Amino acid sequence: MSPDEYCQQKAVQSGSSFYYSFLFLPQDRRRAITALYAFCREVDDTVDECNDPMVARNKLIWWRKEIKTMLDGTPTHPVTQALKPHIATYSLQGQHLQAVIDGMEMDLDQTRYLDYKGLQRYCWHVAGAVGILSASIFGATRPQTLQYAEKLGLAFQLTNIIRDVGEDARKGRIYLPVNELQQFNVTAADILNGRHGENFEKLMRFQAERARAAYDEAFALLPAEDRRAQRPGLMMAAIYRALLDEVERDGFHVLNQKISLTPIRKLWLAWKTYVRG
Known part of the structure; x- marks a missing residue:
């Protein structure tokens, strides 16, 4: 399964309302937004589906490092591999990706x-x-x-x-x-x-x-x-x-x-x- 296919599967399985709006986009933009959505889904599931807060926190730390790794050009996860080609094309800011992780961490703290x-x-x-x-x-x-x-x-x-x-x-x-x-x-x-x-x-x-x-x-x-x-x-x-x-x-x-x-x-x-x- 390719990184793009992984993200597509993640989006379809979620049943989210967001998925329906992706269908009308040109192919490159659709791939980019699907990868972004899959990233959000991954970090959200890290908190919602993990019963041990310490394990969830460590997973979020891993995701923080993976975002930096992606921005440096060597992502290891299918989601970041799918997202990487679109970072420069659409001027996506690492600080905003990290901000999403901050939000998930807030759910562990508050x-x-x-x-x-x-x-x-x-x-x-x-x-x-x-x-x-x-x-x-x-x-x-x-x-x-x-x-x-x-x-x-x-x-x-x-x-x-x-x-x-x-x-x-x-x-x-x-x-x-x-x-x-x-x-x-x-x-x-x-x-x-x-x-x-x-x-x-x-x-x-x-x-x-x-x-x-x-x-x-x-x-x-x-x-x-x-x-x-x-x-x-x-x-x-x-x-x-x-x-x-x-x-x-x-x-x-x-x-x-x-x-x-x-x-x-x-x-x-x-x-x-x-x-x-």
Whole structure:
């Protein structure tokens, strides 16, 4: 199996909404974004699928070294071997790849966030930096496009947090800010024990409004000159906003189930966004 095939398999197996937007890219850009996605998947799985925090931490240290090895020209992992040819082509910055690893390490060090400011910092590492890298691959010609991508990454991560509240709680993590739990009279025990109620719904509606505002702020930043090139991100946004709507229609019953869109609906939303230009 070639490095590109390894990354392709990783992307397909994930079932992620991101995969559907990759299908509409030219071959070279599709290979680059698939390699980037596979990298993010690898380091994320390092934390999520490892029961021993020390082992996970050591694996992240290995990935940090592997990024440096790749930038020096001698990668050893299929993902970095697939990513290496695209580093110079799309001006991908090692600091942003390392920032993603920083975000995964935060999951080993922290399971609660006192306020939204602290949560934003986490979101920048695990999603904003990825947005910047992705926009570079799609074709960013204006600095403002990278600001758009960073903000869109935040919107995606806020959506993920809303969708995954129950799943994250079962891993011992609560990303909803502590001061906002207090504001809506929802306790950590309510979240960890899957207790859905009126206060929880109000809290989640507040989170959803913030996520939608982040989408709107991102779209306002995207320069017209780069809109066509950045269609993959807009496809992802269409899918994620539809998911957010679906979660809200279901009354934010996310503590004991994971709400998702069907593959055919994701493909339809991606195609509809693509033809709109």
